[in-house]
Amino acid sequence: MHLHNVTLHDFGAYRGEQRLDLRTEPGRPIVLIGGLNGCGKTTLLDAIQLVLYGPKADCSGRGNRPYNEYLQQCINREADPAEGASIALEFSITVENEEHYYRVVRNWYFTGSKTLREFLTVLVNGEFSRTHTENWADHVETILPLDVSTLFFFDGEKIEELADPRSAARVIESAIHSLLGVSAVERLRQLLKTLENRQRLSEADQDVLEKIQKQELELTQATQAASDAHQRMAAARSGLLQRQVALDEIERKFEYAGGKEYERRKELEAERNRIKNQLATTNKTLVALAEGPLPLLLLQDQLTSVKEQAKREKDADDASRFLGVLEERDEWLITQIIDELPASARSVLKRKLTSDRKKRAAAADLEHNLDLPHDALLQLSALDQALATSADRAQELMKEAADFAEDLEVAQQQVDAVPDDEFIGGLVEDRKIAIERLAVAQAEFERNESLHDEAVARCGRLEAELKRAHSSRHAAEWRSKWLERVVKYSGKARGTLEQLGVDLLAHHIENVEVAVLQSFNTLMRKQGLIRDITIDTEDKFALVLTGPDGEAIDPGRLSAGERQLLAVSLLWGLAKTAGNRLPSIIDTPLGRLDSKHREHLVDRYFPEAGRQVLLLSTDEEIDEKLLGRLKPYLSHTYTLVHDDKTFTTTVEPGYWWTEGAAHVA
Structure with missing residues (x-):
């Protein structure tokens, strides 16, 4: 099988029509396709599997989604759903020294009733083939069985899976049976067994047969x-x-x-009425507050004058009460110091005391024109405190009323906005x-x-x-002699085929063991790490690794890179045993390898992986240095260019660091 080209139309990130020429020539088996992560490398691998296998394809982005839902997701987001998407793959195969050219086109789109429709068209040698189109799911298994395709179409995740010995055992068993013809012998045995069963069933009791037919x-x-x-x-x-x-x-x-x-509407009207009632309650509280001492705030100047007069009258009363006491005290004081001070000093002190009594006497003569009580100052002080409290409360109520008024206006606007x-x-x-x-x-x-x-x-x-x-069918009570001969010789033939299957399996197991070991030693940096590799058919085709000391090696002891190389060697060995007659599509296999192992893969594996190798890589895997080592084996190169604004990918000729590829560098 040789791939010629693949054409994607509005598939995934690929906007419009994108075509890649996949043909190679002897000595240059590699088509290198570069792309950064998320540019569509795995999508390209999925496209080739999808066009070949349809609902059975093991596509990376499908998961557990239904097939129609997956096809819907594969239509480019910018594309017209009525136009849908399509994939076309052209390839050739050689049957009995005669080359046949195939063109397989799978397209799907949405109809006017929003129903997803899918169509498959197969052309053979340029002519539409109804037989191949209608029976393509069976015919493609004769070209490239689905179980076998995983050995030739694989990515980094497949390598990671094969690094697990249990997964590797399943792949070995499937490959040897499907790829190397062992399953064909088993199918023939099953066909003979089915023939025997049908012959026995044909002689079953007629009543049972009629019942079964009715059911x-x-x-x-x-x-x-x-x-x-x-x-x-x-x-x-x-x-x-x-x-x-x-x-x-x-x-x-x-x-x-x-x-x-x-x-x-009712809710808005109720809210408006609630706010209106709150505003009315607040205003009522303000009115009640105004009925108390609050209006006296308008007479602040007069109240201040009253307080000053009350203080003067209090001072006059105090002076009147103490004036006689002060005169007696002054005379007593002069008597006490008469012998202590000179006459001049006593004269000065006497004048001062006399002056003080005269001032107090003048104050005591104040006219009481307001006739205030003796505790007027205390009452006026209490009034000041009450007015301050009332003023603060009035301010709070006025602000509250303003807020309610504003809320009422908004609520009224909402009510007014309700359509009639x-x-x-x-x-x-x-x-x-x-x-x-x-x-x-x-x-x-x-x-x-x-x-x-x-x-x-x-x-x-x-x-x-x-x-x-x-x-519940009972065996027929009698059978004709010719039927007994059919069953007898069918059994003998099945026995012969069973032995042939055992011998064929042993033969292929030995060849695969040698091919895998040779491939591993070719790729490994550490020579002699593994002396022998065997496949234990008694233990579900498990790989058994033997070290240089003859002791078994647990695969878990190998490094991640060594396990990855072992997985690659397994795929390579199986492909070599099968004759490398199928194309290989390898997606980003260098993830956990050091530089030396990467060079070994580039120098020793990729050029020998098959007659046609499609290599998908990022700029960090096949970098400028490795590109130089790979260049003698390159047929041509492409780069997947992703537009981060439109989230679309286009295919451009050339690869990073190659001539003519400045637009993708």
């Missing part, structure tokens, strides 16, 4: 009924989606026309009808879904009954 007819009818129920359920689902879309459109118009406010019944009434009715229609469609879908589930369950019951009927 098979019922199962066929039930299967058709389940299919019809599925179609009705799909139609009901489509109707439900249409009703949902219609309701969504009306909801959008309803919301744009103020529908949400219309639905909240005349304006939105039609939309309200349309919305009500759409909701009712959606409910009817939902009920119809659920009913059809229930009928479909019942039909499927009935199919399951009939299948179980048919299986029990087959298993």
